[in-house]
Amino acid sequence: MGLFFFKKLSREDKILLNNLKLILDFKPKNLELYKLVFTHSSVRTNTKNKLENNERLEFVGDAVIGLIVTDILYKKFPKADEGKLSVLRASIISRQSLNSLGESLGLNKLVEHRITSGNVVKNLSGNSLEAIIAAVYFDKGYKKAKKFVETIIYKNFNLNKLLKENKDYKSKLLQLIQKFKLNIDFNTYENIEVNEKNQHFLCELCLGNQFLAEGKGWTKKEAEQKAAKYALKKLNHLRLD
Numbered sequence: 001m002g003l004f005f006f007k008k009l010s011r012e013d014k015i016l017l018n019n020l021k022l023i024l025d026f027k028p029k030n031l032e033l034y035k036l037v038f039t040h041s042s043v044r045t046n047t048k049n050k051l052e053n054n055e056r057l058e059f060v061g062d063a064v065i066g067l068i069v070t071d072i073l074y075k076k077f078p079k080a081d082e083g084k085l086s087v088l089r090a091s092i093i094s095r096q097s098l099n100s101l102g103e104s105l106g107l108n109k110l111v112e113h114r115i116t117s118g119n120v121v122k123n124l125s126g127n128s129l130e131a132i133i134a135a136v137y138f139d140k141g142y143k144k145a146k147k148f149v150e151t152i153i154y155k156n157f158n159l160n161k162l163l164k165e166n167k168d169y170k171s172k173l174l175q176l177i178q179k180f181k182l183n184i185d186f187n188t189y190e191n192i193e194v195n196e197k198n199q200h201f202l203c204e205l206c207l208g209n210q211f212l213a214e215g216k217g218w219t220k221k222e223a224e225q226k227a228a229k230y231a232l233k234k235l236n237h238l239r240l241d
């Protein structure tokens with residue numbers, strides 16, 4: 001008869017396991033995988049040519065949540081066209097939305113990270129949400145990951161209401177551009193002003209050769225959303241319906 005040796009969990013591992021049970025509503029198998037979820041690149045980057053942070057998990061989680069949300073919306077709204085589904089999906093998985101969902105799960109409180117002078121850790125909650133979704137996908141498979149995402153989505157969104165009052169401003173603006181054949185240019189670039197310490201993104205929108213609106217944000221996506229929001233207000237005489 002073979003002997004089986006089980007690794008005794010440390011106090012930190014037990015705390016992490018209990019937190020994961022509360023967040024996921026199931027007991028994870030691969031605890032080491034979930035440790036990476038809560039390890040930001042500002043703490044650990046590369047050891048012996050092996051990445052020891054959550055960036056690769058974020059990469060996978062971004063794709064997995066996109067697929068799952070697409071699956072949910074496709075089945076829930078069989079009469080909605082591709083345009084409406086795209087706008088709704090973009091709203092749900094926007095960076096602002098993912099940050100909010102991550103915070104609602106308390107993920108930002110669990111991520112080990114380091115803040116240094118002049119360094120702002122951006123989108124900590126949203127990135128860790130993507131990472132934990134990837135961890136569930138690798139640890140338990142697609143069905144379990146889908147159930148986890150579905151629970152979060154239905155707990156935090158009224159999808160029927162969201163479909164009617166979608167707030168993905170860039171998607172709405174792009175629909176408007178397509179419908180009325182407008183010539184609007186998005187010019188987004190990194191920028192830092194004299195009285196600021198941290199770099200941000202600035203998006204300028206021009207209608208033809210005329211300035212239309214601008215938006216500023218910590219990410220390119222955020223800046224473009226804000227610029228699109230202001231542009232839509234100026235173009236409110238045009239209607240999509």
